Amino acid sequence: MQLTKGAIGNLINRYKAVLKKCHLMNTFGSLVMGGAGVAVAADDLPLEGEHTYDSEKNPNVNHLMGGWLVKDAATAGDAKGDITLTVNGGTISEIIGGSYAKNVNGNNVTVTHGDITTTIGDKTTSAEFVVGGSKVAGGAGANLETGKTTLTITGGTFGTQKTDDYELVMGGNYAKTAGSNPLTATTEGSSVTVKGGTFHASVVGGSVAHNYSINGSIAVTDNGNTSVTITGGTFNPSKSDRDDANGGINLSAAVIGGGLAYSKNGSKAIASVETASTTIKGGTINGDVYAGGMADGAGAQANVTTANLTIKGGTINGNVYAGGYALNGGTADVTTAIITLDGTGAKVNGDFEGNKTSTLTFNNYD
Numbered sequence: 068m069q070l071t072k073g074a075i076g077n078l079i080n081r082y083k084a085v086l087k088k089c090h091l092m093n094t095f096g097s098l099v100m101g102g103a104g105v106a107v108a109a110d111d112l113p114l115e116g117e118h119t120y121d122s123e124k125n126p127n128v129n130h131l132m133g134g135w136l137v138k139d140a141a142t143a144g145d146a147k148g149d150i151t152l153t154v155n156g157g158t159i160s161e162i163i164g165g166s167y168a169k170n171v172n173g174n175n176v177t178v179t180h181g182d183i184t185t186t187i188g189d190k191t192t193s194a195e196f197v198v199g200g201s202k203v204a205g206g207a208g209a210n211l212e213t214g215k216t217t218l219t220i221t222g223g224t225f226g227t228q229k230t231d232d233y234e235l236v237m238g239g240n241y242a243k244t245a246g247s248n249p250l251t252a253t254t255e256g257s258s259v260t261v262k263g264g265t266f267h268a269s270v271v272g273g274s275v276a277h278n279y280s281i282n283g284s285i286a287v288t289d290n291g292n293t294s295v296t297i298t299g300g301t302f303n304p305s306k307s308d309r310d311d312a313n314g315g316i317n318l319s320a321a322v323i324g325g326g327l328a329y330s331k332n333g334s335k336a337i338a339s340v341e342t343a344s345t346t347i348k349g350g351t352i353n354g355d356v357y358a359g360g361m362a363d364g365a366g367a368q369a370n371v372t373t374a375n376l377t378i379k380g381g382t383i384n385g386n387v388y389a390g391g392y393a394l395n396g397g398t399a400d401v402t403t404a405i406i407t408l409d410g411t412g413a414k415v416n417g418d419f420e421g422n423k424t425s426t427l428t429f430n431n432y433d
Contacts, residue, residue, distance in 0.1 A: 160193065160232075168203040169205070192225075200254055204244065211252035215254065242275070251286050260296045265300065273343065279334060288339045289339070295322060301353070322357070325359045340370065340372075341372050352385065355387070356387045371401045374391065381412075387417060
């Protein structure tokens with residue numbers, strides 16, 4: 068029996084989830100069917116610096132990378148240079164502007180990039196993560212080094228309500244482990260600009276250290292500045308049905324200006340930023356706003372030297388914190404915190420919280 072192209076496409080879509088669970092999607096993801104109009108699903112899709120993601124050719128992707136997929140020391144050398152990634156549609160579980168070091172076998176492996184610039188347009192759906200920089204997860208230890216990371220989102224849908232997965236949007240690098248080895252990641256500064264879209268995933272200006280191993284340690288650093296600029300969109304905090312000890316993420320903050328350190332099971336996670344700047348000019352934020360970093364868990368630490376938050380418009384249905392925020396035994400250190408609320412169009416339906424070194428200024432605000 069000879070199958071038509073349409074029938075083949077239907078079969079691939081029907082069994083995509085089964086193939087993914089059996090780890091066969093890498094094989095089928097690289098399959099190219101002859102003729103126009105046949106869409107192919109992919110598991111890990113590294114563009115290796117090609118700049119533009121073709122959503123018609125691969126409409127459904129698990130991990131989309133602007134850079135390379137790194138699985139060992141040999142392939143770590145392939146990931147290099149500046150990266151520019153444009154995404155204008157598609158259904159993608161994770162969008163990673165740089166490279167993805169996945170279960171790298173070998174200590175002291177470093178994945179190095181220059182500047183990474185990612186732009187995401189509307190008609191794009193990301194169910195789990197958007198990473199402005201690179202990602203490292205698990206393995207026997209790896210390091211990420213990138214230049215400046217820039218993430219711009221003009222529309223789309225990010226995260227889902229109460230998912231069994233875990234979800235975040237971040238401007239910097241993402242380091243995650245469930246192992247016992249150290250992971251490190253650095254940028255030379257990171258920024259997030261959001262002009263529209265619907266978010267069920269917290270937005271973080273800097274990098275994220277997400278650690279739920281027993282003995283492992285993660286340290287992420289954004290040298291220089293991190294920034295978040297919001298002019299439109301609807302924002303909700305990350306909420307997961309998955310237990311935090313197994314990788315779930317549950318936050319009260321919809322927007323975090325600095326980095327995020329999230330640790331469970333007594334593991335260590337550190338996120339450090341020099342200056343965190345957040346500017347809100349529009350949109351609706353249904354959650355708290357932290358001008359500095361956030362630390363959650365006994366082994367979590369978020370460090371910010373200076374945190375600046377300027378609110379000129381939009382609606383915030385939550386509390387506003389001048390510095391960082393820590394809970395469940397974490398620590399969040401901020402040397403100087405400044406909030407400027409300037410604009411009659413701005414509405415904050417919550418409390419303002421400062422710290423010992425906070426400066427709160429209210430101009431032209433009722």
